[in-house]
Amino acid sequence: MEDQRIVNNEDYAVVLIDGVCHLCQGLTQFIIRRDPAGAFRFASLQSEIGQELLRQGGFDGESTETMILIENGKYYTRSTGALRIARRLRFPWSLSYALILIPPVLRNLVYRWVAKNRYRWFGRSNECMVPTPEIRRRFLS
Template identity: 35%
Template sequence: MGTNRKIDYLILYDGVCKFCNRSINFILSHERNAKLTFTPLQSELGQSILRDYNLPLDYTDSLLFMSKGQMSSHAQAAFKIAQFLKAPWRWLSFLSVLPISFTNFFYKLIAKHRYKLMGQADACILPTPATRDRFLE
């Protein structure tokens, strides 16, 4: 899907995590504009990016946010993504002023239990026709 265009903002997510899939749907529903693109960590592109950033190929610890070659993970990725959302959700990005150890503690706590909270999907989410070109694989 649409990998020929310039990619400025990419979110990599666990494609079999229902919590992660719902998070992507939430982002799509609350964006201010359509600047974000998406790919599952398990996709060919996701695997290539994991290799490029020396991350394990089975990495699913957090959403990853790439912006112009810079990679963010855990709470910092969430805060950067929040900047693309409509108010009041974008205001969550102001939490990035808190110590990273504090915000990552809560991020990792939720991430650790996400499969227990919502389970795993058999496959990645299927984008709607309106958002299909924003999913790279």
């Protein structure tokens, strides 16, 4: 199955984002600019492939309150996923992985607070971001 190959791909990790969230769209662009090696691919949680990857990971199709990192077949959510992404970005962003030492319950309090307010603070679109042609290759269909 092609989707299983994507999940277990060792060449890159997959980041599932809320495709209509402006904060999530901005973070996707932030990651792409700081990941010249192309270690990450992206898909919207609302897309067909995003929904399939959610199901494979045991999530319901309504899981839009968190971004999800799929790395070597393992699913990471909330602050743990975000920090694992940061770890693979260019210096100095990789240094923020040290925050993993903070207990997850505390990290996720902040994560959930931002996630709960992201639409109010940053807005949302009626449809998912359309990537520019030069970064289109980083998005899963």
